[in-house]
Amino acid sequence: MSSARKIISRLEFWGLLVASTLLISWYAYPQILFALYPPYELLRLVLPGLLPDLALAANSIWSLPEPPR
Amino acid sequence: MSALEIALRLGAWLICTFFVLALAALIHRQLPLGRPALSAVSLILLVIFLTTLFVFLAGLLGLLRADSLAVIGFGGLVLMAAIPPWRKSLQQIPHDLSASVTDLRRFWSSLPRWLRFFSVAAVLASLLRFAFLIWALPPFVWDSLTYHLTNVAHWTQVGRIELFDTPILRIYTPANYEVLATWFTVFLHHDAFVETAGLPAYLLALVAVYACARSLGCSRPASWMGAMAYASTPALLLATTGTKNDPHIAAYYLASLALVLDLAGKRPPVHPRQSLSSLVLLSITLLLAAGTKAYIAHLLPGLALTALLIPGMRRALPHWRARLAEAAQGWRSLAASTRLSLLLLLLGAVLLGGYWNVRNWALTGNPFYPYGVTIEGARIFTGGERTARLNLARLAENLESLADKFGDAAGPIEPDLPETTGWGWFFYGLGLPAALWVGLTRRSFLPSVLGFLLSLLVLMLSIRPSPFNMRYLLWFPAVASLAYACWLDDLPSRPRVLPIVALVAFSVALALNLAMSLNYSRVSLDRFGLVLERPLWERQAALLKLNMPSEYEHAILFAPASEPLGYNVGSNGFIYPLYRADLSQRLVYVPVSESDDCPSIAARMRERGTRYLFVAEGHTPGQIISRVRVCAQDGGSLAEQSRGLYVINAGS
Numbered sequence: 001m002s003s004a005r006k007i008i009s010r011l012e013f014w015g016l017l018v019a020s021t022l023l024i025s026w027y028a029y030p031q032i033l034f035a036l037y038p039p040y041e042l043l044r045l046v047l048p049g050l051l052p053d054l055a056l057a058a059n060s061i062w063s064l065p066e067p068p069r
Numbered sequence: 070m071s072a073l074e075i076a077l078r079l080g081a082w083l084i085c086t087f088f089v090l091a092l093a094a095l096i097h098r099q100l101p102l103g104r105p106a107l108s109a110v111s112l113i114l115l116v117i118f119l120t121t122l123f124v125f126l127a128g129l130l131g132l133l134r135a136d137s138l139a140v141i142g143f144g145g146l147v148l149m150a151a152i153p154p155w156r157k158s159l160q161q162i163p164h165d166l167s168a169s170v171t172d173l174r175r176f177w178s179s180l181p182r183w184l185r186f187f188s189v190a191a192v193l194a195s196l197l198r199f200a201f202l203i204w205a206l207p208p209f210v211w212d213s214l215t216y217h218l219t220n221v222a223h224w225t226q227v228g229r230i231e232l233f234d235t236p237i238l239r240i241y242t243p244a245n246y247e248v249l250a251t252w253f254t255v256f257l258h259h260d261a262f263v264e265t266a267g268l269p270a271y272l273l274a275l276v277a278v279y280a281c282a283r284s285l286g287c288s289r290p291a292s293w294m295g296a297m298a299y300a301s302t303p304a305l306l307l308a309t310t311g312t313k314n315d316p317h318i319a320a321y322y323l324a325s326l327a328l329v330l331d332l333a334g335k336r337p338p339v340h341p342r343q344s345l346s347s348l349v350l351l352s353i354t355l356l357l358a359a360g361t362k363a364y365i366a367h368l369l370p371g372l373a374l375t376a377l378l379i380p381g382m383r384r385a386l387p388h389w390r391a392r393l394a395e396a397a398q399g400w401r402s403l404a405a406s407t408r409l410s411l412l413l414l415l416l417g418a419v420l421l422g423g424y425w426n427v428r429n430w431a432l433t434g435n436p437f438y439p440y441g442v443t444i445e446g447a448r449i450f451t452g453g454e455r456t457a458r459l460n461l462a463r464l465a466e467n468l469e470s471l472a473d474k475f476g477d478a479a480g481p482i483e484p485d486l487p488e489t490t491g492w493g494w495f496f497y498g499l500g501l502p503a504a505l506w507v508g509l510t511r512r513s514f515l516p517s518v519l520g521f522l523l524s525l526l527v528l529m530l531s532i533r534p535s536p537f538n539m540r541y542l543l544w545f546p547a548v549a550s551l552a553y554a555c556w557l558d559d560l561p562s563r564p565r566v567l568p569i570v571a572l573v574a575f576s577v578a579l580a581l582n583l584a585m586s587l588n589y590s591r592v593s594l595d596r597f598g599l600v601l602e603r604p605l606w607e608r609q610a611a612l613l614k615l616n617m618p619s620e621y622e623h624a625i626l627f628a629p630a631s632e633p634l635g636y637n638v639g640s641n642g643f644i645y646p647l648y649r650a651d652l653s654q655r656l657v658y659v660p661v662s663e664s665d666d667c668p669s670i671a672a673r674m675r676e677r678g679t680r681y682l683f684v685a686e687g688h689t690p691g692q693i694i695s696r697v698r699v700c701a702q703d704g705g706s707l708a709e710q711s712r713g714l715y716v717i718n719a720g721s
Contacts (some may be wrong), residue, residue, distance in 0.1 A: 009561050012506065013571070019502035020130070020574060026498040027476055031585070034481040035494070038587035041594050055593060 070606065070651075075257070079562075081139035082121060082256035088142035094162050096414060099407055100346035105172040106280035106292075107331055110324050111350055113273045118357055120269075121249045121415040122417045125424075128230030128248065135256045137559025155408065160300050179289040185401050187576060191297055194583060202310050203264045205601060206592065206688055207610040207650060208483045209617075213312040214610060214643040216240050220247040221263065224650040225254045226655070232432075234658045236640055238439035238454050243425040245360040246314035261605055267309035270320035275300045277323035278547050282554040284330035285514060295554030298500065301582040302546045303482045304491025304539065307589055311484040314362050319544035321358035322368050322524075325351055326547075329372055330517070332392055333379035344392045345399030349411060356422030363437065363457075364541055367531055378516030435490050437452075454640060459531045467529035467538070474539060481590035486539045492546045493579040493585070500549025507552040514555055591615055611646035620685035620713025621646045627711045628654070635659040635679035637697075642688030663692040667700035671707060671717050682707065682715045 037054070044051045070078075093115040100115075102108050127133050127141065149155045208218055216239040219439055224230050230248070232240065250266035278299045282292035299305070310315045328351045332344065358365035380388035400408065403629065426436035435441065439453035445460045471481075471490070476497065479488035490496075508518040525545060532538050553575075560568055588597070592615065600608055611621035624647055628634045633655040636647055648654050657677040661670055674682055684694050700707040707715040 006561060009559055010567070012510075013560060013567050016502050016506055017570065018507075020498050022496040023501060024494070024578075027494065029478075030480070031477055031482075031494070032581075034579040035585040035588055038590070039584050041588070044595055 070257075070259075078135050078256050078258070081135040081142075084139050084140035084146070085123070085256070088145045089116060089123055091146060091159060091162075092189045093119050094165065095155060095158050096163065097147070098158055098165065099411065100349060101340075101342050102331070102346050102350075103340060103343045104280070104283070104331065105176070106276065107284050107327060107347075108169075109111045109276045110273065110280050110327050111346070112277060113269065114324055114350060114354060114357075117249065117269045117273065118353055118418070118421075120252050120264045121245050121357065122421060124252050124255070125230065125245075125248045125421060128224055128251065129319050131229040133224055133228040133230070133251065133255050135258070138255065164254060176289055176293075180293065181290060183572065184290055184294070188293070191298055191301075191583075195300070195664065198306075198587060199268065199310060202589075203262060204605065205597060205608075206264075207608045207613055208260065208263060208312045208645070209598075209613050209615050209618065210311040210313060214645045215641055216242075216644075217314065218250070218260070218263065218312055218645040221250045221254055222260075222584070222645055222652050224251050225258060225652050226648070235644065236638060236658060236660075237642070237644060238640065241425075241429055241433075241438050242440075243362060244361045245357060245421055245425075246317050248361075248421075249317075250312065254652065256652075257604065260610070261650070264312055266312065267316045270317040271300070271305065271309040273320040274305065274316065274544075274547075276325050277320065278550055280327035281323065281330055281517075281547070282551050284327065284334055285517065285551060285555060287551075287554040288558050289608075291554040291557040294557060295550040297579065298553060298575070299547045299550035301492070301493065301495055301579045301701040302543070303493040303582050303586045304486055305543050305546075306582070306586040307484040307491070308540060308543060310564045311589075313484075313540065315540045315543050318358055318362050318365055318368075318541075319547075321354050321361065321365065322372075322544040325358075325372055326375065326517075326520075328354070329376045330379065333376050333388070335392070337391070339392070341395040341402060342400035343399075344395035348392070348396045351413065352415060353418040356418040356443055359422040360425055360449065363440075364528060364532070367528040368524040368544070370527050371520040371522070374523050375516045375520030375720070378519060397612065398492055402639075456532060458533075461530070463532075463534065464526065464530045466534045467532060468487055470534050470538070471510075471529070481559065482585060484592045485537050488536045490539050490542070492549075493578075494581040495553075495575075496546045496549050498578050499574060500546065500553050504549045504552035507555045511555060514552065518548060518553060521545060607650065609646065609650045611649070617643070617646065618685045618686075618687055618713070620683065623711040623714050624666050624683050625649060627714055628683070630654050633657050633679040634681050634682065634683055635674050635677060636683040637693055638685065638688045639690050642685070647683060661693050661696065663690075665696065667706040669702055670697065674717055680717045681710075683713060684715070685713050 040051070040054070044053070076172055093112060096115055096119075097108075097112050100111055102111055107306060124133070125211070127138055132138065132141065149159060178187065198503050208214065216237050219235065219237065220240050223233050224247075246266070249269075250263055253263045253266050254260055275296050279296035282295045283289070287295065305316060305319065312429070328347045332347045332351075337342070355365065355369075376389070377385040403411070429438040430436040432438075433452050435450040435452040437450055437453070437457060440455050440457040441448065441453050443458045443460075444448040474488055474490050477489040480488050482491045482493070504518065507514045525542065528541060532541050552701050557571070560571055596613070596615065600613060603612070609625055611617060611625045621643065624634065630649065634647060635657050636644065637659050638644060646655065647656055657679050659674050659677055659679065659682055661673070665673075670682070674680065682697065684697055686694065697707065698709075699705070701709040701715055703720065706718055708718045710716045
């Protein structure tokens, strides 16, 4: 690979990394909560009594339509 | 069910599985493709197709019983062993297996060490997740409980594929998925493993994405990472065990794309048998899809565009003419017996692809019943309770709705995908920028991007705008996975931080995708606990109170399983939970209108051979529930046995 192509591919990489970071930050709320909640529940199962039940708080941050369609 | 009965039923299942696998191996040998990844696509596809065809033919003949199927399967195995060329071909299976193991070893040794560890962890985690969810939970996704599994339960119960009297007219729609799902209920006469019916499609989609990436020139490790990324898509993960047919359509679309990319990218000299095999498999895939869900037709323009753009628009016609000529040459080179077996195979595909629509046409005058069809205001087919529309206004409305759902900000990703795309962390974080970049900078990838986009646009011309319609787009995130695979190969290896950052981001995105789908984003720990308290054989869909009114639980607890149970629900109500997990409850539909008087409701119940009538809030029209309640007051024709369950009054 020529040095020019190497530079371009590095720029490409960093450009994509910046784009990825921006997109992930945009996607992260509220999905990060939904992604971490199931493993948290599993942890509560493994360590009973140690961690608080967040079900009410989790349910309060969204209200989606229910079928029927 | 006694242990002996379970053992006998499992034995019947095993015999039939051997029969289908042996048949698939025989046909697979006749359809060489010359590339291990495509060969794997072909084998999985043939197993799905032959299983569906086997159940379908047995169902039409009224032989859908474990014992009858075992006799057919055993007879088929004996026949294969008795015919010398088939026996010889069967004897080659160990050799084929050993060749496959060599290919797998080559694939495995091509992966860097970290990717091997990651792959083992990802595969184990996925297997555990699938196994646990299938084992723990009964079916609970809306459309399954209205019509997909209602078909499965009825066919399993009566031992025949047939129509039946029900207010849910969507039982008329193409039902190859339901036929395949019946394979998972008919042997045990139970729904304990019916959620497994999506797994073959999941596997096919995974391998098809890998094969597509290889056709696009990606290395083995990059292609595998792309395939794993697609397989982690939350919408796909949730639908796979959600007893719905959309993962199958996604898998058939991607398998077709893998075959098209291979055929379109071939350069002479091409072995005639390979072109023939690809075209035969492409026909089978598309026909199987046509008999699964009609919207595959809307995805075809995108596939056709990719097929035309890859060889180049000017060269497309001679390119495809050459492929067809090779296929014809390949056909002429076959022995007469091989030609006959391939013809029978294609006949089976035509049957599975066309049966449902031809049946509907013959019975109702509309092949797409219960959907009337309107194109830009012109009524093409009338009849049915719903209308499938194809127009530009709908496209605009659907694109606007997609824009609202884009980014999944509305809430958690659940199986019905309410107001969300379900495409997950990898798609938005890594796949989307990679797709934009690779689509714009690499000419070889552009035809695939344009093909995916055209499929999306044509689909959006017709699907009904709804908060729940993203399930039709399960195949779409594959374009981002393929782009990422292409981009990975160009990733500079120095400085070391570059690949490390990329691979950490990949691993985190996949882990988050898997984490958010662990419990369907719906089932709480308490709910799991309640279900798991019951033995596997008693985990009833009616008792899983996620979206189930308490009337269903009452019906299971208080209606006698030995007597037919009458029911009245609307056109989108649940029927399936009433069958019970062992599919033992006989059901009859009792039509009731709000103008019916109480004696005529009771008389209609008697006419239909039942003493019981089930109704449920949210599933039965409100005025009918009120009518029935009135009949149960003051010693009328009916008595309320428990919530939602009415019985003919002994004195009436």
